Amino acid sequence: MKAAVTGGAGFIGSRLVEQLLKEHEVKIIDNLSSGLEENMPEEAEFIQHDIKEKGLESELEDVDVVFHFAANPKVNTFPGDREKDFDENLVGTKNVLEACEHADVDDVVFASSSVVYGEEAEIPTPENANMDPISMYGATKCGDEHMCEVYQQIFDIDMTIVRLANIVGGRNQKGVIYDFIHKLEDNPEKLTILGNGRQRKSYLHVEDTVNGILKAWESDKTTFNIGSEDSIDVDGIADIVADELGLEPEYKYTGGEKGWDGDVPEMRLSIEKLRSEGWKPERNSAESVRKTVQELLET
Numbered sequence: 001m002k003a004a005v006t007g008g009a010g011f012i013g014s015r016l017v018e019q020l021l022k023e024h025e026v027k028i029i030d031n032l033s034s035g036l037e038e039n040m041p042e043e044a045e046f047i048q049h050d051i052k053e054k055g056l057e058s059e060l061e062d063v064d065v066v067f068h069f070a071a072n073p074k075v076n077t078f079p080g081d082r083e084k085d086f087d088e089n090l091v092g093t094k095n096v097l098e099a100c101e102h103a104d105v106d107d108v109v110f111a112s113s114s115v116v117y118g119e120e121a122e123i124p125t126p127e128n129a130n131m132d133p134i135s136m137y138g139a140t141k142c143g144d145e146h147m148c149e150v151y152q153q154i155f156d157i158d159m160t161i162v163r164l165a166n167i168v169g170g171r172n173q174k175g176v177i178y179d180f181i182h183k184l185e186d187n188p189e190k191l192t193i194l195g196n197g198r199q200r201k202s203y204l205h206v207e208d209t210v211n212g213i214l215k216a217w218e219s220d221k222t223t224f225n226i227g228s229e230d231s232i233d234v235d236g237i238a239d240i241v242a243d244e245l246g247l248e249p250e251y252k253y254t255g256g257e258k259g260w261d262g263d264v265p266e267m268r269l270s271i272e273k274l275r276s277e278g279w280k281p282e283r284n285s286a287e288s289v290r291k292t293v294q295e296l297l298e299t
């Protein structure tokens with residue numbers, strides 16, 4: 001079987017490519033806007049293409065399944081880059097789905113996010129909770145999911161949607177863990193924390209994530225949450241980072257319940273649906289965070 005992975009040079013995509021290569025041929029489609037050439041295994045074919053541009057169908061003609069992971073993944077800024085969210089996530093996804101239809105690819109896996117649920121959802125949040133995004137990034141992921149459903153209904157493309165919690169691991173050059181390490185390397189005495197430190201979310205290591213994505217793909221073509229069974233607050237993350245660096249910094253808070261406008265202060269997904277298919281994360285949130293700090297410090 002041949003798989004194409006959009007965003008295959010990025011953090012999650014490249015780890016997915018490594019796992020897929022054990023059993024399948026893989027073609028990476030990426031514009032290297034945030035992805036890195038060094039993330040891509042030599043055995044994978046690489047097509048440099050920007051999904052905001054049309055013309056992908058000829059590249060998908062020899063492909064059986066598309067894992068669509070390219071996106072503007074930067075969520076933790078306000079007002080955020082709404083143009084970029086719109087173009088990368090909505091225009092890009094429409095172009096990928098259209099190319100799949102023209103190239104007769106009838107199997108697509110789409111990387112969505114926990115942010116589609118917004119801040120009012122019950123905890124842990126099941127897949128049938130309402131979509132109620134509070135950021136442009138979240139709104140575009142909701143729109144993408146709806147587009148996937150339309151292509152499924154009209155063109156009979158099998159769609160697997162994975163709603164990912166906060167995914168962490170050594171190649172992730174963004175997010176709270178990376179940020180804390182760099183702040184503490186600059187100033188080991190003091191750590192500025194966005195919000196009140198009590199925002200509490202589920203963190204999952206990318207190894208568990210990739211296993212979950214592949215399990216979801218092999219299961220019924222439907223929507224699955226992927227996260228850890230528990231959550232950790234921002235202070236807890238700071239404690240782990242400081243501990244791994246052997247530091248005891250003073251914490252300073254910018255204040256407020258959210259780290260930034262558009263931040264969802266509490267997130268934990270129900271993972272029962274994918275668990276019932278036989279997947280189980282090996283690490284909880286604290287273990288995922290600690291392993292990530294160790295991996296980032298090794299590089």
Ligand code: NAD
Nearest residue numbers: 007009010011012030031033034035050051070071164167
């Ligand atoms: P990443 O930035 O590491 O990877 C994204 C990849 O897409 C990069 O290689 C980038 O070069 C590529 N890309 C971006 N725009 C493109 C374009 N127009 N054309 C072609 N390639 C393009 O991000 P990631 O963290 O690996 O995220 C992968 C996917 O998972 C994204 O869809 C993201 O929204 C989703 N997701 C990530 C997380 C997380 O915690 N990292 C959580 C939920 C959902």
